[in-house]
Amino acid sequence: MRVVLAWPWLRATCTLLGNAPRRLVSRGAPRRRRTQKDCAAGWDEKSTGRVQWSQLEHRGPHFTPPYEPLPDEVRFLYDGKPLKLSLAAEEVATFYGKILDHEYTTKEVFQNNFFSDWQKEMTTEERKVITSLDKCDFTEIHRYFADKAVARKALPREEKQKLKEAAEKLQQEFGYCILDGHREKIGNFKTEPPGLFRGRGDHPKMGMVKKRVLPEDVVINCSRDSKIPEPPTGHQWKEVRTDNTVTWLASWTENVQSSIKYITLNPNSKLRGEKDWQKYETARRLKGVVAEIRSQYQADWRSGGMRTRQRAVALYLIDKLALRAGSRKEEGEVADTAGCCSLRVRHVRLHPEADGHKYVVEFDFLGKDAIRYYNRVPVEGPVYENLQLFMDHKEPEDKLFDGLTTASLNRHLQDLMDGLTAKVFRTYNASITLQGQLRALTRAEDSVAAKILSYNRANRAVAILCNHQRAAPKTFEKSMQNLQTKIKVKKEQVAEAMVELRRAKADSEIKGDGKSRSVLEKKRRSLEKLQEQLARLSAQATAREENKQVALGTSKLNYLDPRISIAWCKRFGVPIEKIYNKTQREKFAWAFNMAGEDFEF
DNA sequence: TATTTTACTTAGAATTACCGTC
DNA sequence: GACGGTAATTCTAAGTAAAATA
Numbered sequence: 001m002r003v004v005l006a007w008p009w010l011r012a013t014c015t016l017l018g019n020a021p022r023r024l025v026s027r028g029a030p031r032r033r034r035t036q037k038d039c040a041a042g043w044d045e046k047s048t049g050r051v052q053w054s055q056l057e058h059r060g061p062h063f064t065p066p067y068e069p070l071p072d073e074v075r076f077l078y079d080g081k082p083l084k085l086s087l088a089a090e091e092v093a094t095f096y097g098k099i100l101d102h103e104y105t106t107k108e109v110f111q112n113n114f115f116s117d118w119q120k121e122m123t124t125e126e127r128k129v130i131t132s133l134d135k136c137d138f139t140e141i142h143r144y145f146a147d148k149a150v151a152r153k154a155l156p157r158e159e160k161q162k163l164k165e166a167a168e169k170l171q172q173e174f175g176y177c178i179l180d181g182h183r184e185k186i187g188n189f190k191t192e193p194p195g196l197f198r199g200r201g202d203h204p205k206m207g208m209v210k211k212r213v214l215p216e217d218v219v220i221n222c223s224r225d226s227k228i229p230e231p232p233t234g235h236q237w238k239e240v241r242t243d244n245t246v247t248w249l250a251s252w253t254e255n256v257q258s259s260i261k262y263i264t265l266n267p268n269s270k271l272r273g274e275k276d277w278q279k280y281e282t283a284r285r286l287k288g289v290v291a292e293i294r295s296q297y298q299a300d301w302r303s304g305g306m307r308t309r310q311r312a313v314a315l316y317l318i319d320k321l322a323l324r325a326g327s328r329k330e331e332g333e334v335a336d337t338a339g340c341c342s343l344r345v346r347h348v349r350l351h352p353e354a355d356g357h358k359y360v361v362e363f364d365f366l367g368k369d370a371i372r373y374y375n376r377v378p379v380e381g382p383v384y385e386n387l388q389l390f391m392d393h394k395e396p397e398d399k400l401f402d403g404l405t406t407a408s409l410n411r412h413l414q415d416l417m418d419g420l421t422a423k424v425f426r427t428y429n430a431s432i433t434l435q436g437q438l439r440a441l442t443r444a445e446d447s448v449a450a451k452i453l454s455y456n457r458a459n460r461a462v463a464i465l466c467n468h469q470r471a472a473p474k475t476f477e478k479s480m481q482n483l484q485t486k487i488k489v490k491k492e493q494v495a496e497a498m499v500e501l502r503r504a505k506a507d508s509e510i511k512g513d514g515k516s517r518s519v520l521e522k523k524r525r526s527l528e529k530l531q532e533q534l535a536r537l538s539a540q541a542t543a544r545e546e547n548k549q550v551a552l553g554t555s556k557l558n559y560l561d562p563r564i565s566i567a568w569c570k571r572f573g574v575p576i577e578k579i580y581n582k583t584q585r586e587k588f589a590w591a592f593n594m595a596g597e598d599f600e601f
Numbered sequence: 602t603a604t605t606t607t608a609c610t611t612a613g614a615a616t617t618a619c620c621g622t623c
Numbered sequence: 624g625a626c627g628g629t630a631a632t633t634c635t636a637a638g639t640a641a642a643a644t645a
Contacts, residue, residue: 157624192635200613200636246608254635260607261635275609324611327639334637368638369612407603410640423610423639470613475628482628551613558611581631 052247052271056222058177058186060229060237061250061263062170064193064212067091074144077137078130088121092209095196097141104198110207114196117209177249177265178226185266186249191218197256201335201370208256217252247271257333268586277590280561282419283427284601289417290428294319296416301382307403311412313386314340314401318425321375322465324368325406325422337366340422341406346396350388351376359384371469430462430559435601437461438568447532451574453539455565460546462555470551483541490534497527562588563595570597 069090075082076093085093096105096114104110115133122130130136155163174189191213199206215235222228224242231237238252248262265272286293297319300312317323318340326339338347347365354360357378367373379387390400406422413420437458442451473479501523508516562580566588569576580588 154625188634190634198614198636203636248608251608257636259636262608264609279610325639329638337637339638369614369636371613406639407641421640468612473629479628554612583631 051244053179053244054223055180055226056177056244056249057226058222058229058249059174059189060215060220060231061213061218062174062190063215063232064191067212070094070141070144075140077140079135080137083129086121086123086126089118089123089126091194092118092121093136093138094141094145095194095209097138098145099196100138100142104206107206109202109204110196113205113207114209117207121209179265179269179271182270184269184271187264187266189263191252192254192261199335201337201366203335204332205256205334211255213252219251221246221249221251268583268589273587273590276587277594279427280431280563280601282424283431283561285417286420286424286428287432287601290319293416298380298382301380301386307408309386310390310401310404311409313383313390314404314409315413316379316383318422319429320379321363321377322426322429322467323373324426325409327406335366335370337368337370339367341401341404341409343400344396345391345394345398345400348387348391348400350384350391361387367467371467373467426466427559430466430555431561431564431601433462433465434458434555434560435564438564442568442572444572447535448574448578449532449536449539451572452578453543455568455574455579456543456547456552459552459556459560460550462560463550463552466555466559468551468554469549472548476548480541480544483537483544487534487537487541490530490537494527494530494534497523497530501527557584557587561601562591563599564601566591566595567597567599570595 067087069087076085076090076097077083096118099105111133119127119130171189175186176183177186178184192210194212195210197203197205197208197210215231216238218238220229220237220240221243222240223244228240229237248264250263251260253259254261267273267276293315297312297315300308301316303309303312318325324339326342328342329337338344343365347363349362349364351360351362352358354362355376355378359379359381360376361379361384362376364372364374387400390402394400394402410421413422413424438455441454441457443454446454501520504516504520504523508520565579566576568574569579576585585592
């Protein structure tokens with residue numbers, strides 16, 4: 001394994017961690033923000049852990065190029081007749097035309113939001129004429145952009161090379177910053193282009209126009225003595241400030257949801273690496289106290305206080321099922337989704353007996369990104385009885401845990417362990433599951449391919465626990481068929497090689513000379529090779545089938561302590577490149593020297 | 602104390618890059 | 624060198640949680 005270490009800070013952190021007794025409950029400094037009191041009290045010291053940098057210099061965001069009007073021959077038709085639109089109205093029309101073939105343009109909410117926002121961009125005359133989306137014909141616009149995409153793809157090699165070089169130049173110019181003397185890659189150095197908002201699930205704002213970001217919208221954050229980034233010619237920044245308690249380089253407020261968007265560092269940066277590491281350290285501290293926390297919430301199932309009982313049942317679900325906290329959401333502003341604390345009565349069904357178990361709870365709700373969570377789980381008697389109690393005399397839309405908020409739950413967790421919040425349970429359970437599964441599934445004598453299959457199985461167990469789903473790839477059926485054909489061919493080759501081997505064996509026994517022996521040896525090796533190839537293909541087929549609708553990437557990137565995987569690779573001689581690609585290796589660079597082969601989460 | 606705002610983390614889809622095959 | 628399939632990367636929405644504010 002080759003790890004490039006341009007990480008002088010790593011060595012110090014490794015030593016620190018390596019020697020730290022793990023059970024010791026350390027004081028993870030909670031995130032704090034500047035208050036006036038702090039400033040007066042001299043909190044602006046690096047040692048407090050609040051200050052994130054002392055030098056930050058960058059070029060500011062790169063802006064989406066201005067709108068290019070359509071050529072005259074590309075027409076928009078209204079009621080069957082060509083209609084030349086004003087520049088602003090035309091631009092918004094292209095947003096719709098570009099995605100004409102997408103499913104959500106068929107949705108009423110999308111259409112209504114789009115049309116109403118589009119009208120705002122129209123001239124008075126246009127607004128008078130264009131009164132119904134049904135009479136709008138965007139097909140020429142759609143074809144224009146589709147053709148353009150095809151043409152781009154068919155560009156000669158050297159033209160493509162030029163485009164690539166231009167992108168690289170842009171990356172070099174805008175894609176890096178200097179943070180405390182180090183050149184660090186920025187994660188997103190471009191502002192988001194204007195277009196139509198596409199929420200997930202039944203989002204009430206889908207189809208609204210997301211406006212072009214202007215320098216006048218952008219707040220720049222950089223150090224006082226740094227070269228202040230130059231706004232594009234003829235423009236000004238909204239504000240230039242120096243706030244070294246935050247990690248963002250620039251920000252603006254997006255118009256659809258009024259949320260703040262940030263330009264931030266790439267995950268491979270020192271700053272984000274350290275935070276990632278801290279996250280897993282917090283989860284490891286939970287490992288040390290989780291048994292105690294579990295006994296406590298089990299005891300609390302019988303508490304006299306209803307709020308305590310609700311909290312204890314919710315915590316049990318967060319721990320056992322890896323549910324998200326479920327914070328409160330603005331009704332009508334966002335899609336109607338739920339997490340643990342925001343579960344409603346209609347999301348849960350109780351079965352005194354089901355699937356051969358007593359006390360089965362059936363969950364069916366939409367979680368983050370409107371991904372469905374469906375699960376039937378047997379629970380302990382008291383949990384079942386409590387759920388029954390919480391649901392009693394309530395309407396389907398009522399909250400299951402009416403006396404509970406994520407804030408109150410987290411306050412309680414903070415008392416149990418410094419830095420403990422609901423999401424730490426997900427991190428902890430994901431990582432401990434990976435570690436356990438790897439131990440259960442890996443056999444030292446297996447081939448590397450078989451070990452990787454085990455790794456992916458362990459990874460999958462976590463993804464299923466965390467409910468990380470994906471739409472089955474469009475090409476799934478076909479690619480599966482192709483693979484099956486390959487396997488069939490390989491099987492035939494193996495059978496043939498067996499026959500040949502047998503023949504060579506007989507031949508060698510009769511003749512007993514050197515030549516026939518060497519033929520025999522050759523046949524033996526060729527059979528072995530074919531069998532290996534077959535095994536690899538079968539493993540691939542199995543893995544692909546099992547992964548059809550499971551997304552492994554999310555847990556790999558966000559929930560699994562990379563040190564578990566690194567240690568596993570070291571112990572079983574699996575090249576790390578088989579587990580982490582280049583980007584992932586860079587993101588997890590902080591972990592490489594920390595994890596020896598016997599690292600334990 | 603309750604609500605709102607801010608900052609940061611997590612998420613699946615969409616897009617692009619890459620590689621083997623014909 | 625076009626094609627097709629997969630892997631990698633990019634994109635930005637949607638969460639969590641804590642601070643700020645009312």
